[in-house]
Amino acid sequence: MISKTYLSLFPSDLATYGRDAKALLKELQSQNERMFLVTFLVLNTGRTEQELENNVFQASSIAQKHNCNLCRLDFQQEQGLMSSLPLADCQIEIQRGLTTSSTAIFVPFTTQELFDNGKESLYYGLNALSNNLIMVDRKKLKNPNGLILGTPGSGKSFSAKREITNAFLVTDDDIIICDPEAEYTPLVERLHGQVIHIGPASTQYINPMDINSNYSEEDNPLALKADFILSLCELVVGGKEGLQPVEKTVIDRCVHVVYRKYFENPTPENMPLLEDLYNALLTQDEPEARHVAAALEIYVKGSLNIFNHHTNVDIHNRIVCFDIKQLGKQLKKLGMLIVQDAVWGRVTANRSAGKSTRYYADEFHLLLKEEQTAAYSVEIWKRFRKWGGIPTALTQNVKDLLASPEVSNIFENSDFVYMLNQANGDRQILAKQLNISPHQLSYVTHSGEGEGLLFFGNVILPFVDRFPTDLELYRIMTTKLGEISEGTQK
Numbered sequence: 001m002i003s004k005t006y007l008s009l010f011p012s013d014l015a016t017y018g019r020d021a022k023a024l025l026k027e028l029q030s031q032n033e034r035m036f037l038v039t040f041l042v043l044n045t046g047r048t049e050q051e052l053e054n055n056v057f058q059a060s061s062i063a064q065k066h067n068c069n070l071c072r073l074d075f076q077q078e079q080g081l082m083s084s085l086p087l088a089d090c091q092i093e094i095q096r097g098l099t100t101s102s103t104a105i106f107v108p109f110t111t112q113e114l115f116d117n118g119k120e121s122l123y124y125g126l127n128a129l130s131n132n133l134i135m136v137d138r139k140k141l142k143n144p145n146g147l148i149l150g151t152p153g154s155g156k157s158f159s160a161k162r163e164i165t166n167a168f169l170v171t172d173d174d175i176i177i178c179d180p181e182a183e184y185t186p187l188v189e190r191l192h193g194q195v196i197h198i199g200p201a202s203t204q205y206i207n208p209m210d211i212n213s214n215y216s217e218e219d220n221p222l223a224l225k226a227d228f229i230l231s232l233c234e235l236v237v238g239g240k241e242g243l244q245p246v247e248k249t250v251i252d253r254c255v256h257v258v259y260r261k262y263f264e265n266p267t268p269e270n271m272p273l274l275e276d277l278y279n280a281l282l283t284q285d286e287p288e289a290r291h292v293a294a295a296l297e298i299y300v301k302g303s304l305n306i307f308n309h310h311t312n313v314d315i316h317n318r319i320v321c322f323d324i325k326q327l328g329k330q331l332k333k334l335g336m337l338i339v340q341d342a343v344w345g346r347v348t349a350n351r352s353a354g355k356s357t358r359y360y361a362d363e364f365h366l367l368l369k370e371e372q373t374a375a376y377s378v379e380i381w382k383r384f385r386k387w388g389g390i391p392t393a394l395t396q397n398v399k400d401l402l403a404s405p406e407v408s409n410i411f412e413n414s415d416f417v418y419m420l421n422q423a424n425g426d427r428q429i430l431a432k433q434l435n436i437s438p439h440q441l442s443y444v445t446h447s448g449e450g451e452g453l454l455f456f457g458n459v460i461l462p463f464v465d466r467f468p469t470d471l472e473l474y475r476i477m478t479t480k481l482g483e484i485s486e487g488t489q490k
């Protein structure tokens, strides 16, 4: 018999329990939750009894802070230990009912991972949350184009070199590097690759007018080549507004004239030179043509005529580095553009052979300043994928990457972004552009060398890559002055 006084106390508690039970029932019935019976064990260890006492005390105070009571398994220590081992044998009969989502909190294996054990997957660091390896194959992305972004010294070039080494050893792909700082030479030489020095003092030449029959999949390879030559002239003519419409017209007209002879008889000697373009421009009536020709003159007859020679390097190696450090500031952009075009020639030739080409462009922002050049680079960037190219651009200046809608296309066309430490301004821009949460942003805020966020398709993972500094490989990859070993410095 329950006395009246007790009855008057019950309803409020009952109501609460009733509400809880109903909510639980609703979760089970309609929210795809299950009921689990959970035994939660905390194993404390200590080297001395005192230490053990301390640890037990610490554990229970942590639990208490979160409104839980740990109860000591007196007289069941052995069963407790056995149950806490990964033997799938629970000998402790203290259980508590929990729903799926509450249980899931205790399962520590729910981090997002990127691990592909395919034949061509490469190492990109450790997952910062779980310490598991990150191994992926960019070729499996819808769009393998990649960006490596970070402040100076954050490890951009270093991670590119690591990927290059990895790709060299694991895959059969061709690898081409455009190296404005002459820092890839030791690595490429160590891999027995080919280093092509382009500069005023060098006798190795590439002809920007080179064209091959694979150059474009459209019937007319000349159209794309004309685009390239327009960009080249834009860099040459310079000026704020870039090329004027009439100038573009005359250049395009001359390009067609210049190549006519070559297409009639496509032998290497008939390959046009910048000089032919220059001469063709001089024969035009428009004053604009003469204006462009005058600007071209120094590159044809003057002291900057390094690009007015037939190609005399035979690019035969699997791994090739174009060292353009010796080119001055203005020529460097031109050099990068010309290398990019040479790479394009290689990509198209490789496609016929069923081979992928990896292309690394350091200091990529240099190509994004001029409108026409930027547009051409974006165009190439988009085409690369279809042709089995895997380009990677390295740049410090995220702002330049997003300067115009045209250029930000590069972002949309890159499913692989290796983001290292970011400057404050860039962080805000990136957060907006790529939808990064403040928590994720913390991984690229004052982060160390080789730490950051990896975007792979629609997966975002924080990574850490601490390369062992006592390896030979480190010495040929580092750019820290004091660490570059004398044997490899050339």
Ligand SMILES: Nc1ncnc2c1ncn2[C@@H]1O[C@H](COP(=O)(O)OP(=O)(O)OP(=O)(O)O)[C@@H](O)[C@H]1O
Residues within 6 Å of the ligand: 150, 151, 152, 153, 154, 155, 156, 157, 158, 159, 396, 449, 450, 451, 465, 466, 467, 468, 477, 478, 479, 480
């Ligand atoms: N993952 C790493 N593990 C160990 N050290 C690293 C790592 N990444 C970079 N470093 C160190 O940081 C140095 C600078 O890196 P790196 O040359 O790649 O910078 P960067 O971002 O290319 O800079 P810049 O914009 O000036 O070209 C390297 O020489 C190397 O010593």
Ligand SMILES: [Mg+2]
Residues within 6 Å of the ligand: 156, 157, 158, 362
């Ligand atoms: Mg660098």
